[in-house]
Amino acid sequence: MPETSIERQQLSSPRYGYGGDDYVFVELSEEMSFDANFKAQAITQELRKRDPAGIIEIAPANASYMLQFDPAELRPDELIDDLKQLEDEINLTEYTWKARVIDVPVLYDDPWTHETLMQFRDRHQDPDATDLEYSARINGFDTTEEFIDAHAGSPHMVTMVGFVPGLPWTFQMVPRDEQIEVPKYVQPRTATPSRAIGYGGAFTAIYPVKGAGGYQLFGRTPVEVLDVEQELADFEESMVLPNPGDIINFRKIDRREYDEIRNEVEDGTYEYDIGHIDFRPEEFFEHPQQYNEEILEVLH
Structure with missing residues (x-):
């Protein structure tokens, strides 16, 4: 094809x-x-x-x-x-820019966001389904596993940072007819775990801190996107990681790897897997799948 x-x-x-x-x-x-x-x-x-x-x-x-x-x-x-x-x-x-390609491990369907979303089913479009089940169904997937594979299957461009300090908005780098789209909750939650992977409209967001939120909850990452004290080595130049123009690889992991990475983050020894490319919009427009594969090759 x-x-x-x-x-x-x-x-x-x-x-x-x-x-x-x-x-x-x-x-x-x-x-x-x-x-x-x-x-x-x-x-x-x-x-x-x-x-x-x-x-x-x-x-x-x-x-x-x-x-x-x-x-x-x-x-x-x-x-x-x-x-x-x-x-x-x-x-x-003709334009190019230097972009970082950042690996972001994700424990999909994790216990923390699952516990949170179950507390707020009365604010959701489908109280009888989880956020992943609902999102998979309205996007035409037969199983949540297939839906997760689609979300993690192509890189995501960081399009902006904002709403709350350090919150990256990311847009999956696929043709429009392959974009996942889901609505926000009917009424926002009053709680969301920090580092939750949320989805609203066509954007994935990583919640940098615990707080209210209305995006569908897919999982949680063990790594930080905001380090105010800049204690981790990769935050030496900025308390925010990533920044607009960077590219995210959401990588599916299991609970064992989540715990291992989280322990390294908490003791200050974790090093992010970051590659560097000269991003060329024209190459992406012409051959997105092939170019995405080339982009991810810079990761270890």
Whole structure:
């Protein structure tokens, strides 16, 4: 069976807006797509390279980005003019960026998220099924095992970090007709374990801390995505891992491996399996399955 390429999305003209006196918000599309997200990432990465005076913070999102600037150094209208020019300059068929490929082990159907989701069945679309059972059924899978294999079967791009500090949003790198889609809970939970793997819409999220949540719960990872004290070696440069533009490999593990990894994390000796690539959007658009295989080859 021939490989399916990624259908390209024609983006409309960006919408530029103001946020008070010191923010500019740019919406590239009302709909999430690889084109919109890759364009947001390319523009914000290029801004970081150029490091223009007056820019305080650069925040890419799923189909948009926001800048904080110093109004004493930059006029917002002039900044928007520069952004329009940069938007015209960037061509995704030619753009590349350096991406980390990060292995994230996952214990699917783990006891902690299972206990939590069972406490909140009255807030769920299907009170008689688990989150995995419900998600598998509405996506046309015969078993939860097949559904888990599909979720872990292809890498996921980190499209943004936010909502709560250190929470990565990831979008699976497959054609649109292969995307998993599930709704959020009818009413959010008041509790979610830290490091839970949740899914809402077409996004996987890793909950960095314990708290409320509304995404379907699939499992739990033993590794951290937020290390405020930066005690683990891989958090030396930033308290957040991963970051937008990085690629996640959700790898299915058993309870024995989960406990082994968690013990290493807690005693500070765990080292993440991280590879590095020059990510080429055009190669991904043309041959996603083949390119995904090449991406994962950089992991140990």
